[in-house]
Amino acid sequence: MATPLSADRLLKALRDEGLTVHEVRSWRTHNRNAQGAWAPVHGVMIHHTVTSGTDASVRLCYDGHSTLPGPLCHGVIDKAGEVHLVGHGRANHAGSGDGDVLDAVIAERELPPDNRADTDGNPHFYGFECVNLGDGEDPWPDAQLLAIERAAAAVCRAHGWNHRSVIGHLEWQPGKIDPRGFTMDAMRERVRARLGEPPDGGGGGGSPTHEPFPGxxxxxxxxxxxxxxxxxxxxxxxxxxxxxxxxxxxxxxxxxxxxxxxxxxxxxxxxxxxxxxxxxxxxxxxxxxx
CATH class of the missing domain: 1.10.101 (Muramoyl-pentapeptide Carboxypeptidase; domain 1)
Incomplete structure (x- = not known):
C-alpha cells in the first residue's frame, strides 16, 4: 500500500531519472478525484494512444473526449522520448481489470492471465500514454522506449517498488492490446536492469516458468x-x-x-x-x- 507521490515529488523523480518533462497547463490539480479514490497506488500502467502527433495526443490526454473526460493518464511519452504531465490524481486510464492481476502487482510476483474485469484500476495505477498508432506498424523509436523505461523506473524507485509493479494495459483488462509493438516482459527487464535489481529480484526466483516465444x-x-x-x-x-x-x-x-x-x-x-x-x-x- 502506498500514498501517491505529490506533484513535486513525481516531477522530481522523473527529472532525476534523466527525463525531459513538460508541465501541461494545470496538470497539478487536473484529476478525477471527485469521481472516486486516488489511492492506494500499487503500480505503473503503460498504454499506447492510438494517435499520431505530440500536440494532438497531449491535448486529447489532457481534455479527454465526449464519452471519457480527461485526464486520460498522468503523463504522455512522445516519440522523441519527452514526457508531458497532464494530470495528478485519479485519471481515466486503467478502467476495470482483473483483481487477480492487482493482487500479483501488490505482491510483486508473476502476473496471472487477465480473464475478468471486476476491479477498478484507476485508484491504483499511475498511467503513461505513449504516442503510437497501435497498428503494429507504427515504429517505437529507441528514445521513446528509453523514456518509457525511465518513467516506469522513476515511479518504482520513488515508491521502493520493483520491476514487477510495471504492467501493460493488455495485462490488466481483457480485450486490450496496448501497448502493441514491444512486449511488457522485455520492458520489465529493462526496468529491472535500470533499478539495479538482481535477475529475479522480487519476482519469485528460479528458472523461467513459461516458454519463451520460439519465433x-x-x-x-x-x-x-x-x-x-x-x-x-x-x-x-x-x-x-x-x-x-x-x-x-x-x-x-x-x-x-x-x-x-x-x-x-x-x-x-x-x-x-x-x-x-x-x-x-x-x-x-x-x-x-x-
Whole structure:
C-alpha cells in the first residue's frame, strides 16, 4: 500500500531519472478525484494512444473526449522520448481489470492471465500514454522506449517498488492490446536492469516458468514439439481450443484455428488474427515450461 507521490515529488523523480518533462497547463490539480479514490497506488500502467502527433495526443490526454473526460493518464511519452504531465490524481486510464492481476502487482510476483474485469484500476495505477498508432506498424523509436523505461523506473524507485509493479494495459483488462509493438516482459527487464535489481529480484526466483516465444517460423506444418502440446492445453484452458482429439505435439490446422481464437479473444482481428503466434500474444498465453 502506498500514498501517491505529490506533484513535486513525481516531477522530481522523473527529472532525476534523466527525463525531459513538460508541465501541461494545470496538470497539478487536473484529476478525477471527485469521481472516486486516488489511492492506494500499487503500480505503473503503460498504454499506447492510438494517435499520431505530440500536440494532438497531449491535448486529447489532457481534455479527454465526449464519452471519457480527461485526464486520460498522468503523463504522455512522445516519440522523441519527452514526457508531458497532464494530470495528478485519479485519471481515466486503467478502467476495470482483473483483481487477480492487482493482487500479483501488490505482491510483486508473476502476473496471472487477465480473464475478468471486476476491479477498478484507476485508484491504483499511475498511467503513461505513449504516442503510437497501435497498428503494429507504427515504429517505437529507441528514445521513446528509453523514456518509457525511465518513467516506469522513476515511479518504482520513488515508491521502493520493483520491476514487477510495471504492467501493460493488455495485462490488466481483457480485450486490450496496448501497448502493441514491444512486449511488457522485455520492458520489465529493462526496468529491472535500470533499478539495479538482481535477475529475479522480487519476482519469485528460479528458472523461467513459461516458454519463451520460439519465433513465428517455429509454427510450420508438420512441426512436432511438446511445446505445441503445452500450447494447446493452455488454449483449451482459455476456452479457445477447437480440438476434437488432442491437443497433440504436431502443429496442425486445428492448432492454428485455436490460436486464432485466442488472438481474437485478445482483441486482434483480420490478418492479425491469422492463427500464427506472435510474441505479444504468446507472452500473454503463458505456456508452461516443458
Amino acid at each position: 513465428a517460423a517455429f509454427f510450420a506444418p508438420g512441426r512436432e514439439s511438446p511445446i505445441i502440446t503445452a500450447m494447446g492445453e493452455r488454449l483449451v484452458a482459455e476456452g479457445c481450443g477447437r480440438y476434437q482429439v488432442g491437443p497433440g505435439p504436431e502443429w496442425t490446422a486445428v492448432d492454428q484455428e485455436s490460436y486464432a481464437a485466442w488472438q481474437r479473444k485478445l482483441g486482434y482481428s483480420g490478418g492479425d488474427a491469422d492463427g500464427i503466434p506472435g510474441e505479444t500474444s504468446w507472452d500473454r498465453l503463458r505456456v508452461p515450461r516443458v
